[in-house]
Amino acid sequence: MGVNAPFTTESQFPPRKYCLNAPNLGLLRTTINLLRQSQEDVLIPLIRSRREVVKRRQQGKTESDKESVVAYVDTLLDLELPDEKRKLNEKEMVSLCGEFLDAGTDTTSTALQWIMANLVKYPHVQTKLYEEIHGIVGPSPQLGEKNESMVMIKEEDLQRMPYLKSVVLEGLRRHPPGHFVLPHTVTNDVELDGYLVPKGAMINFMVADIGLDPKVWDEPMEFKPERFFTNTISGGNGAPDLFDITGSREIKMMPFGAGRRICPAAGMAILHLEFFLANLVWNFEWTAVEGDAIDLSEKQEFTIVMKYPLRAHISARGLSQTQ
Numbered sequence: 289m290g291v292n293a294p295f296t297t298e299s300q301f302p303p304r305k306y307c308l309n310a311p312n313l314g315l316l317r318t319t320i321n322l323l324r325q326s327q328e329d330v331l332i333p334l335i336r337s338r339r340e341v342v343k344r345r346q347q348g349k350t351e352s353d354k355e356s357v358v359a360y361v362d363t364l365l366d367l368e369l370p371d372e373k374r375k376l377n378e379k380e381m382v383s384l385c386g387e388f389l390d391a392g393t394d395t396t397s398t399a400l401q402w403i404m405a406n407l408v409k410y411p412h413v414q415t416k417l418y419e420e421i422h423g424i425v426g427p428s429p430q431l432g433e434k435n436e437s438m439v440m441i442k443e444e445d446l447q448r449m450p451y452l453k454s455v456v457l458e459g460l461r462r463h464p465p466g467h468f469v470l471p472h473t474v475t476n477d478v479e480l481d482g483y484l485v486p487k488g489a490m491i492n493f494m495v496a497d498i499g500l501d502p503k504v505w506d507e508p509m510e511f512k513p514e515r516f517f518t519n520t521i522s523g524g525n526g527a528p529d530l531f532d533i534t535g536s537r538e539i540k541m542m543p544f545g546a547g548r549r550i551c552p553a554a555g556m557a558i559l560h561l562e563f564f565l566a567n568l569v570w571n572f573e574w575t576a577v578e579g580d581a582i583d584l585s586e587k588q589e590f591t592i593v594m595k596y597p598l599r600a601h602i603s604a605r606g607l608s609q610t611q
C-alpha cells in the first residue's frame with residue numbers, strides 16, 4: 289500500500305480493511321502520521337463509507353459477506369444519545385475512533401517492547417519460552433520458507449503454551465503500559481476505610497504500584513513468569529488460565545483496569561501479545577548488543593515506555609537448524 293496516495297476513497301481503503309484489530313489500527317495510525325493528515329481528514333471518509341454499508345445492510349442489500357460484519361463505526365452510527373435524543377455527529381465519531389487508535393496501538397506495542405527487553409535481559413526466560421514453543425510446534429522455520437501457514441504459529445497452538453501466557457502476564461504486571469487507568473468519577477457518596485469519597489469526585493488507581501505490592505507479590509521487581517504457575521489446578525497442564533486478569537474474583541494487578549470500564553479489548557490484546565511474542569521468539573534468537581546493558585528505566589509518553597528503547601541482535605533460528 290503506497291503511503292503517498294491519499295486514502296480518501298473506498299477503493300483505496302475499503303471498509304473491510306477497517307476492522308478492529310491492533311495491526312490494522314497501527315497501520316491506520318501510521319498512515320495518518322505519514323500523510324501528516326489530521327485524524328478528521330482520514331477518518332471522515334471512512335465513516336461516510338461505513339454509513340453507506342450500514343444503509344445497504346439495513347436494506348438487505350449487502351455487497352459481500354464481509355459487509356455483514358458489524359464494525360465499531362457501525363455501532364457509533366446506530367447510537368442515539370439517550371438524554372439529548374440525537375445521533376453522534378462526525379466530529380464526535382472521529383474523536384471516539386481516535387480514542388481507539390490511541391488506546392489500541394501504543395499500549396500493545398509498548399507492552400511487547402517491555403516483554404522483549406526482559407527476554408533479552410534474562411536469556412534463561414527466553415530459552416525456556418523457546419523450548420516450550422519448540423515442543424508444541426516443532427523447529428523454527430527455515431529462512432526462505434514460502435508457505436506462510438507453515439511459518440506462523442496459529443492461535444490454537446498458543447492456547448497450548450502456558451509459559452508463554454505467564455511471560456505475557458508477568459510483562460503486564462511488571463511493566464503495565466499505563467500506570468493509571470482513565471480517570472473515573474464517583475456516582476454516589478462512598479465510604480472507604482473511614483474516608484468519604486464524595487459524589488462527583490474524580491478518582492484513579494495506581495495500577496503499576498498494585499502490581500508491585502510486596503505484600504502480594506514475592507520479589508515484585510524481579511521478572512519471574514513462573515509466579516503465574518502457582519494459580520493452577522493440580523493435575524492441570526500448568527496453564528495460568530485461572531489467573532483472574534479481569535479482577536472479578538480478586539484484584540492482584542489491573543493492567544487493563546477492572547469492573548464495568550475495564551479495557552474492552554483486554555482479551556484481544558493478550559492474544560496479540562501472545563501471538564507476536566511466540567512468533568518473534570520462535571523465529572529469532574534475541575541477544576543483547578555488546579556493551580549495551582538492557583536498562584529498564586521508564587519514561588512517560590502516551591504510555592510508560594522504555595527510556596532507552598530496546599536494541600538487540602536478532603539471529604534467525606532457522607539458519608542453524610536442520611528440520
Ligand code: HEM
Pocket residue numbers: 308309310313387388391392393395396399464465466468469470471542543544545546549550551552553554556557558
Ligand atoms: C496491552 C494492551 C492494552 C492495555 C494494557 C490496555 C489498558 C487499558 C486501560 C488500563 C484502560 C482504562 C480502563 C479504566 O479506565 O478503568 C483501557 C481502556 C480502553 N482500551 Fe485498552 N489496553 C490495551 C489494549 C487495547 C486495545 C488493543 C484496544 C482497542 C483495539 C483498546 C481499547 C480501549 C478502549 C476503547 C478503552 C476505553 C474504554 C472505556 O472508556 O470504557 N485497548 N485500556
